[in-house]
Every structure is written in C-alpha cells, then in structure tokens.
Amino acid sequence: MSKKVVAVIKREYISRAKTKGFIIGTVLFPVILILIFSGIFIVGVLFQPSTRTYHIIDQSGIIFDEFVRIQSDTLKNGKPKYNFIREKVSSEELETLLETLKSKVVNKEIDGYLLIPEDVVQKREVIYSVRNVSDFEEQSSFSRTLSTIVTNIRLTNRGFKAEEIRKEMEQGRVRVTSHQITDKGEVEKSGISSYLLTYILTYVMFLMMMIYGQILMRSVIEEKSQRITETIVSAVRPVELMIGKIIGICGLGLTQLVIFGGFMLGAIYFAEPIFKSFGMTAPEFLDVIRKLHFTAPVFGFMVLFFLLGFIFYSGLYAALGAIVNSEDEGQQFQWPFMIMFMLSYFIMFTVARHPETARAFWVSLIPFFTPMVMFARIAVSDPIIPSGTYLSIVIMSISTVVLIMIVSKIYRVGILMYGKKPSIREALKWIRYH
Amino acid sequence: MSVLEVERITKSFGTLKAVDDISFSIEEGVVFGLLGPNGAGKTTTLRMIMNVIIPDSGHISVLGNRDMKIATDYIGYLPEERGLYRKMRVYELLLFLSSIKSMSKKDAKKEIDFWLERIELSEWKKKKIEELSKGMQQKIQFIGTLLHRPKILILDEPFGGLDPINQNLIKDILMELKSKGTTIIFSTHVMESAEKLCEEIFLINKGKQVLYGRLSDIKKKFGKKNVYIEYNGDDEFLKSDHINKYNNYGNAVELQLAKDGDPQKILKEAIKKAQITKFEIMEPSLNEIFLESVKDKDPGGEE
Numbered sequence: 137m138s139k140k141v142v143a144v145i146k147r148e149y150i151s152r153a154k155t156k157g158f159i160i161g162t163v164l165f166p167v168i169l170i171l172i173f174s175g176i177f178i179v180g181v182l183f184q185p186s187t188r189t190y191h192i193i194d195q196s197g198i199i200f201d202e203f204v205r206i207q208s209d210t211l212k213n214g215k216p217k218y219n220f221i222r223e224k225v226s227s228e229e230l231e232t233l234l235e236t237l238k239s240k241v242v243n244k245e246i247d248g249y250l251l252i253p254e255d256v257v258q259k260r261e262v263i264y265s266v267r268n269v270s271d272f273e274e275q276s277s278f279s280r281t282l283s284t285i286v287t288n289i290r291l292t293n294r295g296f297k298a299e300e301i302r303k304e305m306e307q308g309r310v311r312v313t314s315h316q317i318t319d320k321g322e323v324e325k326s327g328i329s330s331y332l333l334t335y336i337l338t339y340v341m342f343l344m345m346m347i348y349g350q351i352l353m354r355s356v357i358e359e360k361s362q363r364i365t366e367t368i369v370s371a372v373r374p375v376e377l378m379i380g381k382i383i384g385i386c387g388l389g390l391t392q393l394v395i396f397g398g399f400m401l402g403a404i405y406f407a408e409p410i411f412k413s414f415g416m417t418a419p420e421f422l423d424v425i426r427k428l429h430f431t432a433p434v435f436g437f438m439v440l441f442f443l444l445g446f447i448f449y450s451g452l453y454a455a456l457g458a459i460v461n462s463e464d465e466g467q468q469f470q471w472p473f474m475i476m477f478m479l480s481y482f483i484m485f486t487v488a489r490h491p492e493t494a495r496a497f498w499v500s501l502i503p504f505f506t507p508m509v510m511f512a513r514i515a516v517s518d519p520i521i522p523s524g525t526y527l528s529i530v531i532m533s534i535s536t537v538v539l540i541m542i543v544s545k546i547y548r549v550g551i552l553m554y555g556k557k558p559s560i561r562e563a564l565k566w567i568r569y570h
Numbered sequence: 571m572s573v574l575e576v577e578r579i580t581k582s583f584g585t586l587k588a589v590d591d592i593s594f595s596i597e598e599g600v601v602f603g604l605l606g607p608n609g610a611g612k613t614t615t616l617r618m619i620m621n622v623i624i625p626d627s628g629h630i631s632v633l634g635n636r637d638m639k640i641a642t643d644y645i646g647y648l649p650e651e652r653g654l655y656r657k658m659r660v661y662e663l664l665l666f667l668s669s670i671k672s673m674s675k676k677d678a679k680k681e682i683d684f685w686l687e688r689i690e691l692s693e694w695k696k697k698k699i700e701e702l703s704k705g706m707q708q709k710i711q712f713i714g715t716l717l718h719r720p721k722i723l724i725l726d727e728p729f730g731g732l733d734p735i736n737q738n739l740i741k742d743i744l745m746e747l748k749s750k751g752t753t754i755i756f757s758t759h760v761m762e763s764a765e766k767l768c769e770e771i772f773l774i775n776k777g778k779q780v781l782y783g784r785l786s787d788i789k790k791k792f793g794k795k796n797v798y799i800e801y802n803g804d805d806e807f808l809k810s811d812h813i814n815k816y817n818n819y820g821n822a823v824e825l826q827l828a829k830d831g832d833p834q835k836i837l838k839e840a841i842k843k844a845q846i847t848k849f850e851i852m853e854p855s856l857n858e859i860f861l862e863s864v865k866d867k868d869p870g871g872e873e
Contacts, residue, residue, distance in 0.1 A: 143669035151658060363653035367711070370620040370647040371670040373639070552622065554651070 148384025191249040356457030374548035445507025455543040458550030480508040579628030603768035646715035650726035671718035685713035765856040803844030
C-alpha cells in the first residue's frame, strides 16, 4: 500500500478518533451496556406488582380453599402475591353482587373476580373478570391451578386416594430441556437466549454499518463542499483517496466493535474468577451476559461480516457522497441503502428461526443481505457453522471488489463536479469515462 | 531544459471539447502565465497536468518523466477551488499535506516551522483551521503547496481574496523561489497581475490556443503602440498622419499610432506650438491584447 494511502487512512482515523464524541462513545459503550443490564433488574424490582386482590365467588364451594393453598406465592418483598376474598351469595343475589364487584373493579378497589359455577367439575369453565386482560401469564397460572384442582376432584370421585393422586402428579411431571446437536457433541443451550443474542448482535451490526457508512458519506461531502478535494487529488489518486477513507473509517468502526466484543467476552470468560478472587460474588448482570452464549467464534464472524458489509455499503455511500453537493442532499438520497438495511433486518428475523432452510441459504448469498442474514444464521447455529458460510464470504468478497471498482469511477468524476446534482443515468455514464 | 512539456492534449466531456489540441513547453525558472477567460479550459489543463484527469489524447511529461504518478510529487498545486479541513489544526493539516506529497515527517516539520514563520502565522500553529480568517487560510494553503520544495509551482488565481499586503508577501515569496530556480505557472483571468509577473504566456479560449510565446515578443508582434502626452498649449499636432486615433483630455492626450506612424515625428510637431511636460510610448497592455485576441480571433483559427 502506498504511503499516501497510509497518510489518508491515518488522517481519517486519527482526526475522528481524537474527537470527544468518539472517545466518550467508545469508553461509555461498555458502561452503558452494564447500565442497561443492571437497569433490567432495577426496573424488574421497581415495577414489581403489589399484592393483587381478587374476589372469588365459589358457587361449588369445593374449590376456594385448595385454590388459595396453591396460589400462595409471595412477592420479592415478602408480601403475598394475592389477597383472595371469598364471596358467599345465593343465586338470587348474584346479579347485585356482580354489579357491586364490577364497580369496585372500575374504581380500582379490587383487581378482579373469579366466578366459579356450581357445576365446575362437569362443565370445567370459570370466568376470570379483570380490569386488564393482557396479563396472560396470570390467566394461565389460574387456569393451571383450577385444572389441577378439578382433575383431583374428578379422580377422587372415581375412587383414587387424594394422597396417591398428589404423588402421581408430582412424579409424572416432565421437564423438557433443549440441547443442540453439534459435531462436537451435544450442548445444552436455550433457544430464547440464542435468538436474543442474534437479534442484539445483528442490530449492533446494522447500526454500525449505517452509522459508519454515513460518517464516510459526510467525510466525502465535506471534502467536496469545502473544496478540499482538488488539493488532495493532485497528490493522491482519487481511487487511493477513496480506499484510504474507507479503511480509515472502517478502522474506527472496528475499534469500537473490538472494545464492545472484548468487554462482552471478558465479562463472560474472566469476570467471575476476578470477582471470586476478591472474595465477592459476581453481579447478577454477568449471569445474563453469560447466558447469551456469546462466544469468541461468533465474535470473530461478527467482525468479519461487519468488515465485508461495511466495505460493500461504504462503496455505495462514497459514491452517493461524491454525487451530491450537501449533507442534506446526501441524507435525502440514502433511502435505497436504508431499505436494504431494513430488509436485511426483517429477513434476519425469519432466517434466525429457520437457519437451515433452502430459502435461508439462498437469501444469505445475496451480497446486500449477506452481512446481517448470514451472520444471523451463524450466530443462531453456533457452534455449528451453517451451510453456505464460506461460499457467502467468497461471493461477498468478490462482489465488494467489483462494486468498489465500479463506484470508484463514479467517485472520481463526482468529487470534482460542482453545481447541479447529476441524474442516476448521468452518474452511471461516468463509469465509462477515463 | 524544459521542466514541463505538454504535447497535443485533448479532453472532452460528453460533447464539450474542454481542451482541444494544446501544446506548450516551459523552461526551468520561468514564470509562465496560463491565461484565458472563465471557462476557457485553464482548470481542465491544470487538472491534466496534475494527473487528476487523464487526457483523451496527447502526452504530458514533467522533468522528462511521463509517469505522472511520480511527477506530481515535483509539483505544488494551488487550485482555484480550494479549501481545508475545517476541524483540523494548522500544524496537523500541513503535516498531512506534506505526507501525501511523499515527504518524511522530520523533513516536513522543519519546512512547516520555516514557512509559518515566513508568513507570520507561527502563533496559529495549534489553532483549528475554522478559527482562522479567510486570508490566513489562504496563506496556509499557499505554503501547503511549497512544503515539499516543488520544482514546479502551479497557482490558480493565487491573489484572489487577499489584501494588498498579503498579495505583496506572496509575490515576494514567489520571486525568491524563482530566483532559486522554481518554475512558476500562473493561471488567471486577471491580466494586470499576469502582465507584471509573467515572462511567457499561453492564452487559451474555448479550449484552443489563441496566443503563445514570450510576453515581450507578443507585445512587439501586436506592434500597436500607444503614446501618452501631457502638454500645455496648442493641440494642432494631433492632426497628423502618424496618428490613428486619440483621446484628448485637454492637458493630456492618449493616442494610438497609425500604421508606420513615428512617435518621434509627433513629438517634433508638438514641441513647436506646445510645452510638453510628459511624453511616454506605451506598449499595448496585456488586457488589450487579451480582449482583442479573444474578440477578433475565430476560436477555431490558428494564431
């Protein structure tokens, strides 16, 4: 690489890395990450529900005691989760009672009521009336409890002893744990955490490709609008200038990515022993990070696909920067890239669930989508390397080189064109200029 | 030795012929003017010399070298469209400008200190470009083109936007460099400054050569001599066959000689009836030559 390109790289990198914004952003990133993870727990504690009050109209008369016995969970602050109040009422007075309860629910005096009919054991239907039906967790918890009670009663009626039933129920409980099969044997891994990790990492990649692409575009526009270009290209060939700028800004992104990844990996591999060596217990958020299954190979692929994706899209951003005359114009015309980023992200959601389908395979080979989609497949399948990984890297590399060769021609003409923004057709004609 | 050789270069953009079959050659230590109205093809020519764009046909060689990638390191170029990275500090920026001209850091530091001192901006070394006035920025950019000790200096409208004091400072520096053998190429449409500085000129219009040669030769060739006379008394002497036309102010007159007109004969006539306080034979100004050439010549015609 020529010394001139190195000079351009250094300028792009150092002049930005020295800005307060970059330093603060980079150093604060891990700190913010800690805060977010701690925040999840703090919010969890702060927004803990208080004791909920339910009135239970048990017309069968055989459910209430057992229901209260089973639903006896306490909150983290030690208070009971529920306060159940038994309502005894004759069928004539039922309507009036319901009216009263309804108005109490509306006035937020109570949270809701359960109406258990007399023939619940036969009809198996209970009405759960509540101000807010969105808490499906509570609904299914009540449903499970009621099912257990009713099943018990039905079995007792058939002559089974209550003691036996309880024993059978407990011994018959089955737990399903997810294992992932790999060529290195089976790994216990939860599905949810690998999706979560994939979404987070792909999102980080999406943001970084977009943000650093825009930084590059602004840098090209600055040189053009401040009329710096001509001074520079009289010493450095335009294609060298473009490559230097891409590498310099890419280095900036890599710096941030490595700090981010290093922090995560460090937290996973080394934090607990360090805390233990000081005789402390590791903070809870470390456990959350560890459960994400963020591994060194996943990080390696993330860096690789960020590089490929950034260079690919930066070529497009550089060309756009060279065509337009102002930052506003640049912002205005970057929507095609945005659409590509968004599409990649949407495709990623589906592909991360079914990483091995033929469709997932093919879509991850399309250069516009490869960085996010292929990486998502890798992250979700880790430690298996999904089919098409190496092929996608080859295709992406070749198309990046071809793209850079094409856009460098547009760039070369565009950076010295002042005045009216050319049409796409005119800009494409520049490719044929010498 | 000719330091810059331009041979029959042509450049078109679409249907527009920006530069059409232009050739010239510049000797070492000469101050050369590339002159022409706006849009004549000056900047395109300079961009080809700087290897920013490549000619459709023709060749350029710098110091006998046709490899333009290397050649550009011997040239310092101050483009007309000029600007600097606003957020960079003066010193860092100059260091960057020297590094893209293949200069070592150690060497560059010495030159930067020297030139900052010379243009009286040493105290501004650590300041950001955006904190400098327009004139200061221009001086910084000017020395940015000198740091790598170029053999050829190409300056596109170097005096535009500078006050007379700074114009003079730049001019003095240029004359110093010339005396040390630096070849200087001016590109301008301001004829007055070109006339004072240039030994050779190349006049370009609509992409084509209009005039080319030593300024004194061109002036002689144009031959049209003007006479300026300050007098008291009778103006009878103005009715002479030697005079083509005149512009009489009463105490002074500007006159243009007729073909084969002899200024000495006019002076003899004038002395008879008037008191002459000043008598000056003037060569045509470059501005006149410029205007006349651009107006008269069919742009397609050869000189």
